[in-house]
Amino acid sequence: MHLNFEAFIGLRYLRARRRNGFISFISLLSVIGIALGVAALIVVLSVMNGFQQEIRGRMLAVVSHLEVSSYDGRLPDWQPLQQALARQPHVVAAAPYVNAQGLLSSGGNVRGALVRGIDPASERRVVTLGDEMLRGKLESLQPGSFNIVLGVELARALAVEVGDKVTLITPQGNVTPAGMMPRLKQFTVSGIFKAGMFEYDASLAMIPLRDAQVLFRLGHDVSGVRLKLDDAMLAPQLKAELAGKLAANQVASDWTDMNSNYFRAVQIEKRMMFIILTLIVAVAAFNLVSTLVMVVTDKQADIAILRTLGASPASIMKIFVIQGSVAGVLGTVAGVAGGLLLAFNLGSVQHAIEQIIGARLLSSEVYLIDFLPVDVQVTDVGTIAVISLLLSLLATLYPSWRAARTRPAEALRYE
Template sequence: MAFFRQLPFELFVGLRYTRAKRRNHFISFISLTSMIGIGLGVAALIVVLSVMNGFQEELRNRILGVASHLQITGPDNVLEDWRSLEQKVKGAPHVQAAAPYVMAQGMLSFSQSVQGAIIRGVLPDAEDKVAELGSHMRAGRLQDLKPGEFGVVLGAELAQSLGVVLGDKVVLMAPQGQFTPTGVVPRIKQFTVVGVFEIGMFEYDSGLALIHLDDAARLYRMGENVSGVRLKLDDLFNAPAVARQLGERLMGTGNYYISDWTQQHANFFRAIQMEKRVMFIILALIVAVAAFNIVSTLVMAVTDKRADIAIMRTFGVSPRSIMQIFIVQGALIGMIGTVAGAFFGVLIALNIDTVVPMIERMFGVQFLAKDVYYISDLPSRLLWSDVTVIVVLSFVLSLLATLYPSWRAAKVNPAEALRYE
């Protein structure tokens, strides 16, 4: 009690009003409702933004586990003299590795199953330097792809759809036909399954097959040419700037098309960013509605304390001090709700990988189906900058909600308020 007596008068009375047992229990109920509403809004905002951040990062990492930071291609998907180009770009700033590739479409068949797929011809050792496929192998190794042995590495979903395991023989049909006396027939070659990878993105796991670069060039009759060269940079976010620098460096040496990962998958990340902003606005409005419930609480509190306000005014308390008393009372409600919401929001966001599976088991549901969404797990990445913005926003809205009721309290006429007491 001695501590409270040392506080400034406005803070002491405001805290006293908050702690005191009210005669009107409905005011207490409205205050509790405001705290719970603010807390739920803040917690929901933290969790949703953390999930959106995690989704964006996870999607980017999984895409770049298969795709490349930069890609250089030639006209009509044919790049000639790629070895000299590879030497030129390897010496460029920020470029860490380069790998040639052949990209084409094909039809895979095994027994009675047939599946279309993207066929990528790679050099295993070079591919490991520009992508992370080697770390996502469920069976076999990327290095098991050897020239002339016609081995193939399949995505996990693609292998399951075909019903194949390691060692099985699959037939690959290339759409480019060859002319025979009986007409045009597709080129067909038998490949041995030597590996299975799983990135965790249904798009790649169900539609990508890897073969050796020499086998792809022979099957698709590329000769010494390739489809393009894939590059890995020291900083993936520097890809657009490096693409411009390489464009200037290669100008006049040939016809090249340079694209980076932000262009190849721009729609994904723009959609996520837009959705994140929209969700922030919607949930911020929920926090605002809960915060402005404080208006109702304080208006009723001012009506309930009219006699106390009049007595304080007769003892010389200024209207400004009266206003500050009720600002303290409303700010405390907002602060309790904000702190509680931030605590539970951070707790859930940091343990989303435990909470979501538990809910899925309890109710027998799956939030992210593999065949619908790009990823099947609900990721989370908590940014303390987001938490700070949310907490500050919630507290500022709570303070704004106290201004009108506090102004009304400061305008109470002492004589009129005490007339009927």
């Protein structure tokens, strides 16, 4: 009954009257501010989660979960090592590879490229790049065929299509009477892939493993062995376990090492955006302080009458805590609902804005992807809601405490 009395008074004060309509308007602005801050937090964190997930998925279409290589770039007697690695826990596939740098030339167009020698059958089990082929097939990279598969942006820069010829210039040169001459080999473009990441689409070229060994004078050696795990997140753990089992000149690296700067930057940006947007919610929540202080000042006579009727200071304090908390709850609920609605329809919003301004908001060359991915995580939404409610509750404490200290005699002296 005591709580019902306090709740009744607190909720009654939320309704505007003719003489305190301005105060109710300020309360409404506080609620709107909290809602906008909460919605912005949900949308931004969901986009950053989606961006990270999308880029990770596209990276793992090209980059293996784990690689074992040597410090000098040559891994002799690699077949027993590949078999031993394939027997490790959580390893589902293993594939040898050759990595080297080269120049590709066609019709006066020259581009630098990362040349990767692969065995198509093994490579398909390690990464999903074979499913990203726009034209041609990965299986065209058979030993002795001297075929080459290019990223779509690299093919566009060289102005070549499937069936065209490109010349690969390698840094390993031939000594001639005229001096050191670079080695040149002509390849036939047999496929074009699109991984969805500009970095790989513009620089990666794949050739048969045996042709790469011959071209780069590796004999039967390879650059390393690529592994696929049943869970990509276990790669750092398996790398640590392999550290004591590998030879002195061998090293293991996982996909997080290969892209550590990117993932570290994303995590830092996510934390900073969370802090900045939380401050926006805090500003909106603490607007309730000024609103409740104005309410307390306006209700001095009411508070004094309630005190003379027997209401305790704790009851007075609860009345204004309830009033401010209800505003915080309304703002939080509205913000969560609006944030989720906007997050799940962000693609349509982006498309509409692009139609209005007549330009693309995102460029794949700058942002790696050309759309706004969304990954709404329940933990993020819950954390945001709890923080908003706590900040709203904290904002009510000082005005409520000030109301509880009201002295009935002084408050009624000039009434």
